[in-house]
Amino acid sequence: MPTTLPDSLHDELAALLGDGWQTDAAARQRHGEDDSRRHALPGAVALPRTREQVAAIVRACRAHRVPVVARGAGTGTTGAAVPTLGGVVVSFARMNRIVDVRPADRCAVVEPGTLNGELQQALAPHGLFWPPDPSSADRCTVGGNLATNAGGPRAVRYGTARDNVLGLVAVTGTGELVRCGGAYTKDSTGYDLTHLIVGSEGTLALIVEATLKLAPRPRAQAGLRAFYRDASSAAAAVSRLMNQPATPTALEFMDRRSLALLRHNGSDVPEAGAMLLVEAEGDDDTLPATLSAMATAAEGDGLLDLDVAQDGIARDRLWAARRALSPALRTIAPGKINEDVVVPVSRIPDLVAGVETLADEFALPIVAFGHAGNGNLHVNLMYRPDDAAETARANAALPRLFALVLSLGGTLSGEHGIGLSKRDYMADAFTPATLELMRAVKAAFDPDGILNPGKVLPPRRASAG
Numbered sequence: 056m057p058t059t060l061p062d063s064l065h066d067e068l069a070a071l072l073g074d075g076w077q078t079d080a081a082a083r084q085r086h087g088e089d090d091s092r093r094h095a096l097p098g099a100v101a102l103p104r105t106r107e108q109v110a111a112i113v114r115a116c117r118a119h120r121v122p123v124v125a126r127g128a129g130t131g132t133t134g135a136a137v138p139t140l141g142g143v144v145v146s147f148a149r150m151n152r153i154v155d156v157r158p159a160d161r162c163a164v165v166e167p168g169t170l171n172g173e174l175q176q177a178l179a180p181h182g183l184f185w186p187p188d189p190s191s192a193d194r195c196t197v198g199g200n201l202a203t204n205a206g207g208p209r210a211v212r213y214g215t216a217r218d219n220v221l222g223l224v225a226v227t228g229t230g231e232l233v234r235c236g237g238a239y240t241k242d243s244t245g246y247d248l249t250h251l252i253v254g255s256e257g258t259l260a261l262i263v264e265a266t267l268k269l270a271p272r273p274r275a276q277a278g279l280r281a282f283y284r285d286a287s288s289a290a291a292a293v294s295r296l297m298n299q300p301a302t303p304t305a306l307e308f309m310d311r312r313s314l315a316l317l318r319h320n321g322s323d324v325p326e327a328g329a330m331l332l333v334e335a336e337g338d339d340d341t342l343p344a345t346l347s348a349m350a351t352a353a354e355g356d357g358l359l360d361l362d363v364a365q366d367g368i369a370r371d372r373l374w375a376a377r378r379a380l381s382p383a384l385r386t387i388a389p390g391k392i393n394e395d396v397v398v399p400v401s402r403i404p405d406l407v408a409g410v411e412t413l414a415d416e417f418a419l420p421i422v423a424f425g426h427a428g429n430g431n432l433h434v435n436l437m438y439r440p441d442d443a444a445e446t447a448r449a450n451a452a453l454p455r456l457f458a459l460v461l462s463l464g465g466t467l468s469g470e471h472g473i474g475l476s477k478r479d480y481m482a483d484a485f486t487p488a489t490l491e492l493m494r495a496v497k498a499a500f501d502p503d504g505i506l507n508p509g510k511v512l513p514p515r516r517a518s519a520g
Contacts, residue, residue: 059141060098064119068101068143071111075102075149086144089129089136090191091476097124097138101145106224106232106263109145113261114230116143117505123228124507125257127167127199130191132393133474135203135256139509145261147198153177154264161269162221162238167198167262174267183269186213189470190381198262203472204254208305208334211297211428215470217253219268225252225260228501238266251496256472257507259500273336276304277346277365280373281353285328286310286407288357292331293400293427295352301345305334306428307377310407312414313424320383322376327359329407331427332377334370380424387420388437392449394456394477398465400430409459410434417452419445431469457483473511481513 069076077083077100088094098121103109116123122142129136138144151168158181165174171185172193178184187200188207199205201223206215213219222236236242236249252260283289289308296303309317309330317324324330331353335345342365350363364370384391398406407423414421425432434456438449457467457480467477467484482490493512500506 060121060143061119064115064121065099067115068099068112071108071115072101072103075104075108076100077102086126086129086146087138089131089134091132091134091137091474093134093137093475095137095139096141097144098141099143101143102149103145103147104149106226109150109261109263110226110230110232112143112145113226113228113505117228117230117503120503120505122508123261123505125198125202125261127196127202128170128191128194130189130195131199131203131474132471133203133468133476135472135474135507135510136199137475139475142505147196150263151196156181157238158183160238163267163269165197165265165267167196167201167265169197171195171197171200178269179272182272184272185267186210186219186270187216197265197267201253201262201265202256204470206426206431206470208307208426210431210470211306211426212302212304213270217250219270220249220253220265221268222266223249223252223262224264225262227260228503228506232263233260236266240268254472256474256511258497258511259506261506273304274338275342276334276336276370277342277363278332278334278370278373279346279350279353279364280362281331281333282325282327282359282361283329283331284357284359285404287404288355289329289331289427290400290403292353292355292358293403295355296331296333296349297400297428299345299348299352301335301337301348303333303349303428304336305332305426307332307425308403308427308432309377309380309424310410310422312420312422313380316383316387316422317376317380320379320386322379324376325360328357330376332373377424384422384435384437387422388439390438390440390446390449392436392438392453393471394434394436394453395425395431395469395471396434396456396460396465396467397429397431397469398460398463400427402463402465403427403430403432405463406432406460406465409463410456413452413455413459417448419448419452421452426469429469430465454480475510478509478511479513481511482516
């Protein structure tokens, strides 16, 4: 594929997009990075306003074998939106309309550039919300959420983005518009292309419209915070909590290193081996009983302390430590490899123990916390980038972390996706036959391989001999 854009492509797309075709250095720089801190310069940036323009962009790029990389707000952490082979970055910043809110059908139709936070504000007067709530909800886009199958703390009750989308309109690698799914919750008609495209990180098609599944806003919420002697005690409590008739809205875990970091930065948390944060919801009649049952489930061997909060201010105090944790990581070291791995809930103690072993072996601070209810923990390897030896140890510890996760019956990502950062480990997570099937799906959607090339699927390994 060419690394510079042909003049004829430039002329065609400049005529199509007007000021939505940007080739100046500032625009290219701005659209060449994401929160993974990787960077590469695209040949140009396209800002379409309509689905027809998106289709025309893809057709034009296909004719010249020029890569096309879709971009939301750039909040991803795996490098999925970084144009590593140049080409055209298609930013959906101007396709940000909430097309329709349909309370009777509990769905909303939106364009991909719609911000998650703005969507929630628009839904609030209808007593509805869209469940995915990644930590970047105020600035990330719905299209980006769908591309990476984002989740957040509420995923333990409501599922990830894939579980909360009903239909899509998308542009394939041939520049064709396809529609799949719709404003209905049951569908046994043909292959489920909607949920195949969600989580594909722009490698199969560019989403230009989404019909989202909405949920009623809870009438009442409450929370509790429990401290445990060790991770095994906390994991046993997670199993008990998840066996309650009412599923927690959120169930978050922090390891002992997380708690030590919070204390170091002034948060009011006691010394403990692990902490759970639990959120429950319901109505004024049912919530007290639900909260009482969850508090009882949180009790057990290894419990050190338990706090319950029912009003909003008290709940905010309980969750203050969780919100403060990610920013506090930078006080340990400026470099961070943040991986969101998943293991069966029963294997959380083994994962935490293995992480502590890696931290000792590689002489690095490694902090684990995250969404315990579905076994999705964020493992943060901290290092100083200006220290070559420390950087090398962090990079050497990463494959060991993934090997640990896979040995525990887990998987590489629960909500961040694969992008570049985990691409080369896909061959460890899947059999060659499975990867070949994925490549065949990719070829069906994108026969010339122009959509976000080099992401998700690893290069084929050379055969022996």
